[in-house]
Structure formats: structure tokens, C-alpha cells
Amino acid sequence: NAGVTQTPKFQVLKTGQSMTLQCAQDMNHEYMSWYRQDPGMGLRLIHYSVGAGITDQGEVPNGYNVSRSTTEDFPLRLLSAAPSQTSVYFCASRSQGFYNSPLHFGNGTRLTVT
Amino acid sequence: AQTVTQSQPEMSVQEAETVTLSCTYDTSESNYYLFWYKQPPSRQMILVIRQEAYKQQNATENRFSVNFQKAAKSFSLKISDSQLGDTAMYFCAFMKTNAGNMLTFGGGTRLMVKP
Numbered sequence: 001n002a003g004v005t006q007t008p009k010f011q012v013l014k015t016g017q018s019m020t021l022q023c024a025q026d027m028n029h030e031y032m033s034w035y036r037q038d039p040g041m042g043l044r045l046i047h048y049s050v051g052a053g054i055t056d057q058g059e060v061p062n063g064y065n066v067s068r069s070t071t072e073d074f075p076l077r078l079l080s081a082a083p084s085q086t087s088v089y090f091c092a093s094r095s096q097g098f099y100n101s102p103l104h105f106g107n108g109t110r111l112t113v114t
Numbered sequence: 115a116q117t118v119t120q121s122q123p124e125m126s127v128q129e130a131e132t133v134t135l136s137c138t139y140d141t142s143e144s145n146y147y148l149f150w151y152k153q154p155p156s157r158q159m160i161l162v163i164r165q166e167a168y169k170q171q172n173a174t175e176n177r178f179s180v181n182f183q184k185a186a187k188s189f190s191l192k193i194s195d196s197q198l199g200d201t202a203m204y205f206c207a208f209m210k211t212n213a214g215n216m217l218t219f220g221g222g223t224r225l226m227v228k229p
Contacts, residue, residue, distance in 0.1 A: 031214045031215040032215070033214075033215045033216070035217075035219075040123070040221045040222070041221055042120075042205055042207075042220050042221045042222050043205065043207075043219040044219070045216055045217070045218075048214060048215055048216060050214050058216065088157065090159065092159075092215060093215070094214070094215045096214075102149070102161045102164065103161070103217065105158070105159035107156075107157060107158055108157045108158075110157075
């Protein structure tokens with residue numbers, strides 16, 4: 001039972017570098033999303049998707065890109081990393097079939113930008 | 115836009131005692147869902163309890179219960195018979211009906227259960 005898998009668990013980047021955070025789910029969930037967690041601010045929505053080929057911006061999308069070419073995968077790209085993007089990143093998924101079904105979270109990626 | 119406020123950044127409780135975590139929210143929606151998530155040091159996000167706004171009855175899950183006051187826009191979490199394993203960050207979250215997977219989270223309350 002893999003659920004939502006995020007890789008890597010930890011990453012250190014230098015300012016200006018690019019990278020992709022990977023997220024995969026094996027539950028055939030339509031909805032997927034990316035959140036970032038910062039101290040005292042809870043989790044904030046970066047981007048989300050309601051199905052393959054459909055993505056939209058959340059509360060804090062600047063500096064991040066996403067794509068959803070398959071139902072299973074929802075990668076988050078940092079084009080030019082900045083220290084302000086130091087955070088813990090969570091991917092989550094949910095079934096569309098039951099409108100009050102809970103979010104399933106991955107275990108997070110801790111990203112440090114120096 | 116919705117906002118969720120958790121006014122207690124940190125709390126502590128003795129093992130076996132009861133503790134209540136506060137959460138207030140602001141919304142113009144009439145139908146929505148409210149959640150409490152637990153985040154232990156492992157960083158995993160674990161759903162503790164959820165409440166549908168149209169239900170007047172407060173949700174309960176074993177030692178966890180909520181006091182949902184819709185008019186006051188308040189959604190507190192009560193943990194009875196606290197256990198050492200309850201030590202964690204607790205997040206209150208709001209979701210509009212049919213909002214897909216868009217949750218609005220509060221800033222969190224760090225709970226320490228002391229032996």
C-alpha cells in the first residue's frame with residue numbers, strides 16, 4: 001500500500017538552481033495538490049489538479065510550475081530556486097468519487113535553498 | 115477567501131488529562147468541511163477528525179471530539195485521556211464543498227503531553 005510517494009525526502013539547492021519534486025499516487029485519485037509548510041503559517045496551497053491535463057494555481061504559485069500528464073504523477077518544478085522557497089513540501093491526493101473523502105498526504109520533502 | 119486561526123501556538127498537558135485546542139475560521143460559505151490534522155515529529159500528516167458543517171451533531175473519534183459552533187465559526191478539538199503519543203503539531207483546516215483538494219490551514223498548535 002504505497003499511497004502517496006514523494007521523492008526526495010531532503011534536498012539542498014543553491015540559489016538559482018532548478019529541480020523537480022516528484023509525487024506519485026497509486027490510488028487512482030483524480031485530485032492532486034502541492035502544499036508548502038512554513039513555521040507559524042500552516043500549509044499553503046501552491047498548485048492543484050483535478051485530473052490529467054488540468055492544473056490551476058493555488059494561494060502561493062509564484063516560482064513553481066506543475067504538469068499532470070498522467071493520473072498518477074504530479075511533479076512540482078522550481079525553475080530558479082530562491083531562499084524564500086526553503087520549506088517543507090507536501091503532495092496530497094483525494095478521490096473525486098466521495099466529496100468528503102479525506103486528503104492523503106505524502107511524507108514531505110524538506111528543501112533548503114542557500 | 116477563507117481564513118483559519120489557531121490562537122494557541124503551544125500547549126502542554128499532563129498524561130491522562132484532557133486538553134482543548136482552539137480554532138476559529140472566517141467564511142461566507144454555508145456548506146463546508148472542517149478537519150483536524152495531526153503532525154507528529156515524523157512529519158506525516160494524519161487526519162484526526164472531520165466535521166460537515168450541515169451536521170449539528172459534533173463529530174467524535176475515540177478520545178477525540180470536537181465542539182463545532184457554526185454561528186460563532188468555532189471548531190475546537192478536545193483530546194481526552196491524553197497519551198504521550200498525542201505529542202504533535204495539530205492543524206485545523208477548512209474546505210469548501212466541492213473544492214476538490216483545496217484546504218485552508220491554520221498556523222498550528224504544538225501540543226506536548228508530559229508524563
